[in-house]
Amino acid sequence: MQAEQTARRWLADQGVSQVRGGWVSDEEPDVLLTANQVAHSWAGDVFAEDVDAADQVRLAFGLLDLLDEYWVTCEIRFANEGAEGPLPADVLWDGYRQRLEADRDAEAVTYSLWVDWFEDHVTSASAFAEVLGTDIDRVVVERSEALLRRARRVLECSGPVRWAVKEPTYRTAVRLPALHPALFRGLLTSFHDVYGDLEPADALALLDRLDLHTDTLHLAELRHVLAAGHRNHYRSPGAWDDAVRSCS
Incomplete structure (x- = not known):
């Protein structure tokens, strides 16, 4: 304020x-x-x-x-x-973290992370580490509403982050059921985003550990494409349509 x-x-x-x-x-x-x-x-x-x-x-x-x-x-x-850059990293990323934790709309912040910081492979690893990666153990231990809010928001827009960067954070986050819906969104966008990245076998193993309602939208389709070894919607254009037909 x-x-x-x-x-x-x-x-x-x-x-x-x-x-x-x-x-x-x-x-x-x-x-x-x-x-x-x-x-x-x-x-x-x-x-x-x-x-x-x-x-x-x-x-x-x-x-x-x-x-x-x-x-x-x-x-x-x-x-x-x-x-005149770069800007002071501590102040820059503290600004992002504060707004990701705030109990108010954060669409501008998450959109910025997604399209500007996470889609750029020059900055995605450091940005992801700053807003969640280095804090994920603290999130799981403390489980405060503010930290959970930040974690959910980052996971949901983390699709473009390279799998090797985000997978350790995903594996830690799966220990906390409160983060499972956000992790699912992260996996889903990792498949669907133009710049999304995942390893199908590892992603499927994570997906199978999530405690989700069986009628979760697109859960069956995502499991189907991962089991078939597909990495990304745009690399396998017909795979999702095949999954929809198979799961209907």
């Missing part, structure tokens, strides 16, 4: 304020702006502020809290990869 308030004050200093139904700028007070337009027009300016990089990152995450727009995470990524 404090980060959000700081971001609101910063926007006010830029001449941008929230009104009923949207946002307005001092330059065009009669033009109603969406949160997405505000993000595109001003989020990048955060990284031109004359403060240290850590405070820039905290301000950017405050804007994310305030606007709830994926584009803010894009500007964070651009800054990390830009001439």
Whole structure:
């Protein structure tokens, strides 16, 4: 909440304020702006502020809290990869972890992880380790609602992460039944995502350890394609349709 308030004050200093139904700028007070337009027009300016990089990152995450727009995470990524980057890793990933644990919508954060950090094999291993991999033992031991919330969200969007990177985390997470539905989603997207990655035999062994309702949507089909040795929907285009026919 404090980060959000700081971001609101910063926007006010830029001449941008929230009104009923949207946002307005001092330059065009009669033009109603969406949160997405505000993000595109001003989020990048955060990284031109004359403060240290850590405070820039905290301000950017405050804007994310305030606007709830994926584009803010894009500007964070651009800054990390830009001439002044990389950003301080501790502050960057603490920002992600906090928002993954928060009891509020985190779609912008999980989408950012999925398409920007996890689909890029240059960054996927380190990003996955930061948001879950290095903490999974703590999650299983402590089982706090915040940690479970973070684990579920990361597992569900972890399909593009290379199997060798995420498999040890999956094996640890399977010890906790509360994570089984999220693990199933992770396995399912590991098969279906364009960049998804899995090893069929290992994935099937994990799938068989999950305590899921027998009528879980796509459970039978996923078991079928894995048992047949298929690694990815796009490498075996007809495999899923065959599984649907076989399991119907």
